[in-house]
Amino acid sequence: MPQPMLQLDAVTVRFGERAALDAVDLTVTDHEIVCVLGPSGSGKSTLLRVVAGLQHADTGRVRLGGADQAGVPVHRRGVGLMFQDHQLFPQRDVGDNVAFGLRMRGVPRAERAARVAELLELVGLPDAERRAVAALSGGEQQRVALARALAPSPRLLMLDEPLGQLDRGLRERLVTELRSLFGRLGTTVLAVTHDQGEAFALADRVVVMRDGRIAQAGTPLEVWRRPASEFVARFLGFDNVVAATVSGEAADTVWGKVPVPAGTAGGAARLLVRPAGVRLGDAAEGVRCVVEARTFRGHHVAVLLRPEDPAAPPLEAECGLREAPAVGAAVGVTFLADEVVVLDEEGNGG
Numbered sequence: 001m002p003q004p005m006l007q008l009d010a011v012t013v014r015f016g017e018r019a020a021l022d023a024v025d026l027t028v029t030d031h032e033i034v035c036v037l038g039p040s041g042s043g044k045s046t047l048l049r050v051v052a053g054l055q056h057a058d059t060g061r062v063r064l065g066g067a068d069q070a071g072v073p074v075h076r077r078g079v080g081l082m083f084q085d086h087q088l089f090p091q092r093d094v095g096d097n098v099a100f101g102l103r104m105r106g107v108p109r110a111e112r113a114a115r116v117a118e119l120l121e122l123v124g125l126p127d128a129e130r131r132a133v134a135a136l137s138g139g140e141q142q143r144v145a146l147a148r149a150l151a152p153s154p155r156l157l158m159l160d161e162p163l164g165q166l167d168r169g170l171r172e173r174l175v176t177e178l179r180s181l182f183g184r185l186g187t188t189v190l191a192v193t194h195d196q197g198e199a200f201a202l203a204d205r206v207v208v209m210r211d212g213r214i215a216q217a218g219t220p221l222e223v224w225r226r227p228a229s230e231f232v233a234r235f236l237g238f239d240n241v242v243a244a245t246v247s248g249e250a251a252d253t254v255w256g257k258v259p260v261p262a263g264t265a266g267g268a269a270r271l272l273v274r275p276a277g278v279r280l281g282d283a284a285e286g287v288r289c290v291v292e293a294r295t296f297r298g299h300h301v302a303v304l305l306r307p308e309d310p311a312a313p314p315l316e317a318e319c320g321l322r323e324a325p326a327v328g329a330a331v332g333v334t335f336l337a338d339e340v341v342v343l344d345e346e347g348n349g350g
Helices: 044-052 094-104 109-122 138-150 168-185 196-202 220-225 230-235
Strands: 004-015 018-029 033-037 059-064 079-083 156-160 189-193 205-210 213-218 241-247 250-253 256-259 267-273 278-281 287-296 301-307 315-319 330-335 340-343
Touching: 004 044, 018 044, 018 059, 018 213, 033 044, 033 196, 044 059, 044 079, 044 156, 044 189, 079 138, 094 109, 094 138, 109 138, 138 168, 168 196, 189 196, 196 220, 205 220, 205 230, 213 220, 213 230, 230 241, 230 267, 230 340, 250 267, 278 301, 278 315, 301 330
Parallel strands: 033 189, 033 205, 079 156, 156 189
Antiparallel strands: 004 018, 004 059, 205 213, 241 250, 241 267, 250 256, 267 340, 278 330, 287 301, 287 330, 301 315
């Protein structure tokens, strides 16, 4: 069974009256990739800095490999750090940048050279030791920064918005490569990012933060399929959220009757209807709506629907590329219970 590599126990960090981290508990096991998501100011970068030793915790404990890190300086924690701006040394060539941590640890020259060559091969930059950093593209600089962070074989690699400065195409390609690389190396990773696609593609487990607390944690599939709260749902881009009164296997809403999963507790609730659960049909059936806009999303079309009832909020549906109705078309909307989520505003999602 995998052992805990990192444990945060009730860690709190305050800046004046504001709690940047509020009694946060988090465990990262050996060889696990955990990505922390959240809006600006949610505490995700503060969390990373506390683990690295760059920020003092007011209360609580940080343990690495079971050992309390109170008073342990950054360079003795055995962690690797990789930041959004790379922080490469412009006056040094690629090889010297990658070898920096090894040289600080007194690793012999021949061993350093072999390790640098091995890592540059791993990150897709073979024989690049003598290249100037300034001559590299953004993606190549990112690879050098990763090789430098991996060079001392850290027990925990921490990434702070690692791909934030790259264009989307390169970012998507590098995420796939990083996940494969970390899997081959067995690297334990804690990453923070604001990019949901990046986090869900890279992580074994996703942690969503809000106001210094963990709002939800789970596998990418668990968090995506079942957001724990309205905050998490809206943060992930789901806007079909409405007040409801649940009775049996249906809920009364301003959109009419919406089916809910079997076993849903009765009473007042907030419902999320995932766009995949909004079914379009003949205008005479279901909730009558008019197509207000269509947005191409690659493998499907997002269709924005305006209900006939002016009191009802708009709905977003997903349609196949060939089935999407035209703007201005009248349609009838029904709902799939499997795509309806009952949201818990107090839940922290584990």
